[in-house]
Amino acid sequence: MSYQESLAQWQAAKLPDYLAENLTSYTPEQQEDAFYQNLSFGTAGMRGILGAGTNRMNIFTVRQVTEALARYIDAQGETAKKRGVAISFDSRHFSPEFAKDAARVLSAHDIKSYLFSSLRPTPELSFTVRELDAFAGIMITASHNPKEYNGYKVYGEDGGQMVPEAVETIVTELEKISDIFNITLDLDDKNIQIIDQELDDKYLENIATITVDKELVANEGKSLKFVYTPLHGTGQYIGEKALQQAGFTNYSIVKEQAVIDGDFPTVKKPNPEDAAALEMAINYAQNNGADVVVATDPDADRMGAAVKLADGTFQVLTGNQIAAVLVNYLLTAKKNTNTLPKNGAIVTSVVSSRFASKVADSFGVITADVLTGFKYIAATIDEYEATKEHTFLFGFEESFGYLVKPFSHDKDAIQALVLFAEVSAYYKSQGKTFADGLQELFEKFGYFEEKTISLDFPGIHGNDEMAAIIAKFRDNQPSKIGDLNVIRTQDFSTATETTADGETAKLPQPKANVLKYWLEDGSWVAVRPSGTEPKLKFYIGVESSSQAISQSKIDIITSDLMTYTK
Structure with a gap:
């Protein structure tokens, strides 16, 4: 059916007034976009x-x-x-x-x-x-x-x-x-x-089990000063209950952003991945002497954070950085209490950092890599529970999604909120900050830096434009990206990995339209279209001996990748 035929059906239908008015307001270009598929x-x-x-x-x-x-x-x-x-x-x-x-x-x-x-x-x-x-x-x-x-x-x-x-x-x-x-x-x-209430209570009972060290939280929870913003969404009601039942009471909530409002009037995007979304909360923290800012997105499945640095400014953390510190805390606690299983595993996506993986490896814990989409992490958890081959210890995606315990089978910002507060309290008890803890991991495991580039391709030709860019990579497989040799190419559409000398192997993940390139120094690049939006995403991950070197690598790789979009 053509878009004109679909449009005619809608024009002839009995619509609510607000949709009828919306339909008549469309320009010809908007009509085509609203009905072409x-x-x-x-x-x-x-x-x-x-x-x-x-x-x-x-x-x-x-x-x-x-x-x-x-x-x-x-x-x-x-x-x-x-x-x-x-x-x-x-x-x-x-x-x-x-x-x-x-x-x-x-x-x-x-x-x-x-x-x-x-x-x-x-x-x-x-x-x-x-x-x-x-x-x-x-x-x-x-x-x-x-x-x-x-x-x-x-x-x-x-x-x-x-x-x-x-x-x-x-x-x-x-x-x-x-x-x-x-x-x-x-x-x-x-x-x-x-x-309503019955399910809230049962969910909160499970959230109570997220706390690792109840004595630590009892000692530090009342004094840890932080700011929480739900970004006009679902997080406030359950999030505050979860924090309070854990023992965190000395926090401020961003009142303007605690208002339930689908217009999200205080932010351009209610996305904790976006540093701009945390600006109001950071101002709250600076005015109130708080050390930590935490934010949940409107449906409270993603959590972002910012932490105070020695000079009083705040650093907005990446999802990969948050995951690495949380993994280190969880595994250290299990090791100290002799509860770390010999078959432990963390699960993450193929476009997430190797930072948390390197931390996990130091504890003898493997990393399972799955396709993007938390359903693949959930499926892996189900597999582990059925086979007992591994014990799930933590799941995350670079896009600020974390799962501590699998009573939820999707990313859970309420779980992450409570654990992040506890880890902040832990560093406070040591006379340190969360930022100090991150720096310690950098010094021990290397300076990991990541970057995600998201390109918009809206409208009727968007999918074709994205497909053309991905085809450029497949038709002209790069032997170098930036100034680094490609040593392995993973094409998930064929579930095949190919080395620079032509050796091939099958990938364990299901087929998907994703390309990943491993570079000679351990850096990597991935290319994939979004599964829910008209966006093409480039992911870059590097590591080195200093933040400056890592950032330089990111810049060089970014510049090279952009040539494929022209």
């Missing part, structure tokens, strides 16, 4: 700009994907339908409406829904799927995207983002639904159960 269902579901159209997030596209999910559950039988679907949502515009409509579509199929009455974090939704033995989960969120976006994540029965095989079935059903304006809703809500 259906919103794609990617790595973790679908995500898009709010508005009228097949390529937009709205009540009709939400009903459509939920109808596809319902048909998938129907095919699994009555037991799956009775186990039902847990549903939560964040602070974005239309999130409550999308969640309620999803529940009503499922109810029309006699599928049970467990619906939170108000916003809750993504990791609590993941926990809820597992706790209630639900068959699936839905989280209405666009995570850390700007205010114009919303999204729809689907979870499997293990509490992890739904695996590719199930997603393919849902996409097949999605493509069969041609009339998205007449999907049946159960307006009597007969299969919908509201869940």
Whole structure:
């Protein structure tokens, strides 16, 4: 169907006033962008700009994907339908409406829904799927995207983002639904159960187990001075409860950013990866004499932080740096208490730093590398629990996602928030700062630096433009990047690794459109398109004997990579 035909269908449909007005306001270019395709269902579901159209997030596209999910559950039988679907949502515009409509579509199929009455974090939704033995989960969120976006994540029965095989079935059903304006809703809500306090309490009981050294927190928790910002999202209610039950009471919350507001009025992007999002919290910290700043994104699955340096300024940490320090603290504690398993493993993505891996290796703990997407970390945890081959100790992605304990099967900023506070308290008890702890690891393991370059390719030609850049790499495999020789090339689309002298080996990960180049000095570069947004990402990781040398390497490699985009 052409975009003009899709547009005509929408123009003839009975739309809510706000969507009808939005539709009539489109320029010809906006019409094409809103209708040239259906919103794609990617790595973790679908995500898009709010508005009228097949390529937009709205009540009709939400009903459509939920109808596809319902048909998938129907095919699994009555037991799956009775186990039902847990549903939560964040602070974005239309999130409550999308969640309620999803529940009503499922109810029309006699599928049970467990619906939170108000916003809750993504990791609590993941926990809820597992706790209630639900068959699936839905989280209405666009995570850390700007205010114009919303999204729809689907979870499997293990509490992890739904695996590719199930997603393919849902996409097949999605493509069969041609009339998205007449999907049946159960307006009597007969299969919908509201869940709130009971699940909050159970989640918090599990969060209490994140604390490693209760005596340390009891001694230092009341005096550790830090600032927390939930960035207008779901983190405040559960995050504050988690901090307080652990024993951290001497913190300030950024009041302006504790207001639930889908416009995110104090930031351009509510993304703790973005240093600008932490500026207000850092100002709070400087005015209140705090040593640490922590931030969670709107659905509280990502956590970012900034720490005070000796000169009183604040350094915004990278996700890789945070992970390395947390891993060091956890493994040191286990070693000191003789609870470090001989088959321990941390799990991370192929585009994350080797910093935490090097720390883990010093404790005899292996690193398992998986594709980007926390569902692959969750699947690895499930594999370990089934085979007992390894014991999961920590999971992370460079994009500020961490998992300490697998009672959630997605990245969990509430877990990370509590552990980060404890590690800060630990260094305070030693007369040091978190920044000092990071510096100690640099001196011991080397100066690791990373950089992620994210290029936007919006619109109808975006995918083709991204594909052309990736094709440049595949058609002209680089033998050098910057001034360093490429010694191994990993092409995950063929699950093949090729050395500089032509030897090949199979990669253990599933096939994916990712390229990774290992350089002669241990540096690496990866190229991949985003699974949920029209973005192409370059990842760079280096290590050396000093920060200055590492930064110089980053700069040289960056300059070379940019030639592929021209």
